[in-house]
Amino acid sequence: MRVLLVEDDDGVGDALTEALAARGHVPTRVRRGADALTRHHEADLVLLDLGLPDTDGLEVLRMLRKVADVPVLVLTARGDERSVVRGLRLGADDYVVKPVRLAELLARMDTITHRAARSAAALTNVVRVSDVEIDMSARRVRVGGEETSLTTKEFELLAVLARRLGTAVSRQQLMDEVWGDAYLAISRSLDVHMTQLRGKLKRPGLLTTIRGFGYRLGE
């Protein structure tokens, strides 16, 4: 992963840069808090020292959290409880006190980036259109806040349309994605399933038939 290491101490900075690179990460080292604020978007994870020459690291963290969700692991000599609690409250994903044990640091880095990836996936996995909410990973659909029970095929059709929200999807593509090679046999049942799906969603304006082509989900 791309790691932005914000560390003014050359001894620590060089050792960590080398150790991270040796394990396949792509570290970028900067020395000032201001650099963290301009370069965080280049990183998958920020390792943030607190004792920085220009701005206190906790202030850097506070400003960073106003503009970015990038995972931040505070790496500092400040092990007093007050600093740790402040760091976590300001939005640090983890807090490690120096001297750092490398294996532990790497494990903590992995944990927080996996967690960040999972929550990002969870966020993008719910598609909302009007008052219809389609949870792609849980395979659940709510209409006006009420859960609607769909058959496997109905859900798959809806999911294909939801992934291309607002876009016309051809019958061919729907059949390919939902039935695979068997589509020739079920061309007619696409319409049957679509009629049932439309009935269950009870939002006729959301699911448009495009004559001679296919369907579109969207307002």
Ligand code: CA
């Ligand atoms: Ca320092």
